[in-house]
């Protein structure tokens with residue numbers, strides 16, 4: 182059976198987190214996880230302004246309690262400049278490992294700085310807004326464009342459901358959009374594999390689409406302030422991350438809908454959240470694939486994630502512009518967008534799917 186074209190006799194290196202801890206109060210288990218991984222001194226906690234008090238200091242204190250040297254640094258934005266600043270700080274303080282304690286942006290900065298210094302990294306998310314909390318990719322801003330950079334996967338993920346349930350619900354709903362985007366990402370990947378023989382992994386594709394299907398089937402039970410909802414979303418984000426690790430690429434979780442989101446990031450005055458834009462992108466791209474776009478839209482509505490330009494807070498004209506621009510975002514990645522949409526085709530797609538009205 183031809184399971185993975187990319188494994189035809191070739192070596193393959195899959196990087197997966199070794200410990201994934203999900204549950205109420207697990208922030209207090211950070212030090213046990215570190216001990217288990219033989220990370221026993223010179224930690225650098227990278228945290229955000231508002232997440233410092235929620236989780237950053239708890240992690241710092243609990244590691245100091247067992248005699249570790251721990252420094253704490255606040256990360257302000259996910260930019261290359263910031264990665265550089267944190268990296269320098271780490272060199273000066275003799276950092277042996279990083280803990281990213283905060284939102285997706287904080288985690289991406291810590292992940293990339295740790296990768297550059299070739300030291301371990303532990304992910305302690307305070308929100309579940311995208312799959313970067315688990316994956317080996319980091320989204321970093323460089324000027325106005327956001328690029329997705331290959332990094333090392335976290336050695337461990339510690340997701341405290343109580344903390345994440347207390348974060349704004351909008352973030353969790355956005356995380357769902359990022360998971361649901363696996364639906365079109367996998368279709369794009371299959372298409373590229375048939376048309377261009379790009380490496381394709383049946384295992385990774387099956388895991389990624391199953392993850393999105395399970396989440397959509399339980400869409401009505403994803404609600405604000407519920408730890409059970411957080412648990413479901415975090416597990417799905419972990420599965421998506423594992424699918425990407427198996428594939429050795431972001432293909433299982435990132436296709437044309439992500440290109441649409443990146444296009445919006447470039448042109449909209451005030452872009453919405455990554456996962457929110459990807460969710461709406463999935464509706465549009467599913468229509469182009471001739472699939473059941475209504476099911477995507479219904480699931481997002483049940484969850485309380487945006488399904489229209491208005492709900493994204495983005496003007497219709499930017500949605501249309503982004504649709505026309507999307508195929509140029511990552512030209513080497515073949516998707517349903519092919520050589521691009523004409524402006525009138527873009528308008529038909531956006532109107533038929535009720536993204537604009």
Ligand SMILES: [Zn+2]
Pocket residue numbers: 311312359434435439455459
């Ligand atoms: Zn994403």
